Amino acid sequence: MDKTRIIAIVFLFVSLGLAYFLGSRIYKSINDANRIETMEKRVIDKLSMIREAQIAYQSVNGKYTSDWGKLKAFVDSGQFYLVDKIEHIMTMDYGADSVYIEIDTLGTILVKDSIFSPKRYPNFKTEDLSKVPGSTKNAEFGMWADEIDKSGVKIDVVEVWDTDPVNPMRNEKNESRTKKPLRFGSRTNVTTAGNWE
Structure with a gap:
């Protein structure tokens, strides 16, 4: 085998190794980014x-x-009160509005x-x-x-x-x-x- 052929084979293996190394690094960074995005979504x-x-x-x-x-x-075990509000507006003789609100508690509902x-x-x-x-x-x-x-x-x-x-x-x-x-x-x-x- 001549020197040119030996150098070509060495360069082939070096380039394949480099391609594998770079590819695996890119693949790992994509996987890490996807994992971080998934975990942060769960935290959010x-x-x-x-x-x-x-x-x-x-x-x-x-x-x-x-x-x-x-x-x-x-x-x-906490509860919310269910309330019904009714707003009444009455116009007074002199043109102003009088407002009163009726609040009726209907019951409670559990927070859970x-x-x-x-x-x-x-x-x-x-x-x-x-x-x-x-x-x-x-x-x-x-x-x-x-x-x-x-x-x-x-x-x-x-x-x-x-x-x-x-x-x-x-x-x-x-x-x-x-x-x-x-x-x-x-x-x-x-x-x-x-x-x-």
């Missing part, structure tokens, strides 16, 4: 459920909670039956509400709730965040809110919006 779904529970808790109790035990107990119904969430388990989906550390979501002062008015705020993000690019040091771990709410603003929205 769970955060949306927690947000609904917090909003319901606040509407019944007048404030948010930072206690998982209280939130889970509320989801399991209204918000977390089996039809809407077929695999819902209250005890798993605080768990981060897919976490290898069996992590729970972080949850903070308190009152803040906004222009002299006390306002209830809540923030819930992923403590074990699957995406290594998401961390608390990022400047942009959309690059931080998945979360909803804020410690400084009156919002329950998620950073994925």
Whole structure:
């Protein structure tokens, strides 16, 4: 065999090895991106459920909670009042309107039956509400709730965040809110919006 043929065979094997290496790296990065997207979708779904529970808790109790035990107990046994409001408007002799409202309580409905119904969430388990989906550390979501002062008015705020993000690019040091771990709410603003929205 002459040198040219040997060099051609060596280059063939090197190029095949390089092609395999690059192909496997691309395939792995695509798989990782798909896995991260799937896991983040599960985390977003769970955060949306927690947000609904917090909003319901606040509407019944007048404030948010930072206690998982209280939130889970509320989801399991809390109730909403079903009310019927009738607004009556009467025009007075001098042209002004007089308004009075009749409020009739019709009954109650369980939070679990209204918000977390089996039809809407077929695999819902209250005890798993605080768990981060897919976490290898069996992590729970972080949850903070308190009152803040906004222009002299006390306002209830809540923030819930992923403590074990699957995406290594998401961390608390990022400047942009959309690059931080998945979360909803804020410690400084009156919002329950998620950073994925």
